[in-house]
Each structure stands twice: as structure tokens, then as C-alpha cells.
Amino acid sequence: MNEEIQFVLDSAKESMDAAVAHLERAFVKIRAGKASPAMLSSVLVEYYGSQTPLSQVANINTPDGRTISVQPWEKGMLPEIEKAIMNANLGFNPMNNGDLIIINVPPLTEERRVQLTKQAKAEAEHAKVGVRSARQDANKEIKDLDVSEDLEKNATADVQELTDKYVKKIDDFLSAKEAEIMKV
Template sequence: MNEEIQFILDSTKESMQGAMEHLEKAFIKIRAGKASPAMLSTVMVEYYGSQTPLSQVSNINTPDARTISVQPWEKSLLPEIETAIMNANLGFNPMNNGEMVIINVPPLTEERRKQLVKQAKSEAEDAKISVRNARQEANKELKNLDISEDRLGNAEIDVQELTDTYTKKVDAILGVKESEIMKV
């Protein structure tokens, strides 16, 4: 019986860890004023008739904290890259110097910072919902096991402790991201 309970706890922990990883990936895309190649991770470029991620057709670098440079492997892609960045609606105004596309990352306004914090809180809430769903699923599976009330109660307490731990982790990551966004 203990093996079944342990299996449920392990799979629940795995689900909750997955929610954390998803949250961290979502937070990478929320820019905090500093230029980062990850800001362009969602940009897709028309390349030989198919939509291709920008990172697969060019080198993306950050020469300084306010600039992103995109150097395509084929110079003929420069106009497509420029158009794709503008169409991605990231708030960037790319410039083409004939060799590469240069993007100056504008400093964030107070209003934009507040929007980004709101977006970060929304992502964090989604992660908490995933954690709670994992808890709910685990409790459902535990109730289906043929175990004593005491064992069931103890297992449910373990699941709740996991839930509390991961909820605190989400709050901690959100706090760090929030201060990162609001720092001028």
C-alpha cells in the first residue's frame, strides 16, 4: 500500500514542479527593462515558405543592456526579420543597417511596469491553479485506494504540505520578478 501512496505523492510533486518550470519560462518572456535574447523567442520568420523561429535563422545577441542585435545567416532575410519583429507586437522598432537588425529596447514607463507586474501576477496565479489541480487530482486518487482512514488522512496531509511548499515557491518567484520589473 505504501508504494501506491508514494507513487501518487511523487507524481503530484512532478506535476507541481512542472507548473513551476512553466512559470519560470513565462517570466523569462516578461521583460524587466534589460535587453535579453529571450524577448524575441516568440518571433517567427517566413523562411523558404515555412514559419521558423527567429533563433533558427540568425544569431541574437545583446551587446549592452539596452540593445538587441539580430544577425541573420542569410542577408536576404533582413526585411523579413524586421517585419516579423514589428508584427510580433513587442513594442520594438527594429533598424536595419544592411548587416544586421538592431533593436533599441526602450526604458519601461511606470504604466508599462504596472502592466507587466499585473501580467506576472496572472502567470503566478495560473501556476497556483495548476498546483491546486495537482492536489485535487492526488486526493481523488488517494480516495480510490483501499487504505485505512488514518493512512488516507496522513497521505492527504502530505499532499497539502506539498501544495503549501509549491505555493510559497510561486509567491517567492513572483516577488523576485515584481521587484525586478519595478526597479528603475
């Protein structure tokens, strides 16, 4: 196969991998009833004048399936961390006991499960759009190359095959996440 075409295919594959990786990160943030330190990954804390990720100013643990504990490295950070968790609008109510912050993760209601499923579907659709966009870019690049019609046809077929593979991967991730969310 032509080197230029292989390069286009490789860059399309990289873009599609990036879309799937983004979906995986988004799915980690969608909680499925079980406590996880990743639920607090989007929380930023005011630390000496700059916004710092919570994981860089505190130790985050899950002592059990329904509790997250946040132990700051500096006790003076407790009120700041508590405020940051409240401001992150994650639906958590942190409790400060003087040593650490405890967050009880409430069990999901049926209504909330449906909301989370919709959110997961939206994230999966965003990932599919990213994959299709990579396909479109690759097909355009292939068209712009100076190659024979047969090579161009084969290359676009390869791009479509790659696209189908990644869309199926996204669908598989989505169905696994939906099952995880809906499991009581």
C-alpha cells in the first residue's frame, strides 16, 4: 500500500483512538451508584492563589462502596476543599469532621439512573461524531492524494472499515455502561 495512504489511515486511527479515550474518561465521571475517587476528578481547589485539582492537595479514598473520604495534606485546607466540592455541583453533601471530609454517596433513584443513561448516550454520540469527523478528514486527505482510482477506492473502504470498528467499540462501551448504571 502507498505510504501516504498508510499515513492517512494511521492518523485517522489515532483520532478515533482519541475519541474513544475521551469517552472512557467521560464514562468514569458518570457514577453508577458505587463510590469512586474519580467522581471528584473535576473538583478544583483554591490553593495559594491558583486553581489546583483536588487530587494534588489531598488523599482521596473509598473506605466502602458508599463513602468517599478526602484527607487534605494541610488541615487548613479543609474549609476550602469542602467549599470546592459544594461548588463543583456534583450533588454531594460533604461533612467536615476536623480531620477529613466524608462524602456519603446516596444510592441512585430510578429517575437519576435514567438521567445518567441519557448522559452516557450523549457522551457516546459525541465520541461517534469524533470518529465520523476523523473518517471525513481521512477521506478528504485520500481524495487530495495523487493516487490511482483503485488505490483511492481501497483506501476509503479501509477508512470505512476502521470507522465501523470504532463505532462498534463505542456501542459496546455504551451498553456496558448502561448495564452498570441500571444495575440496582
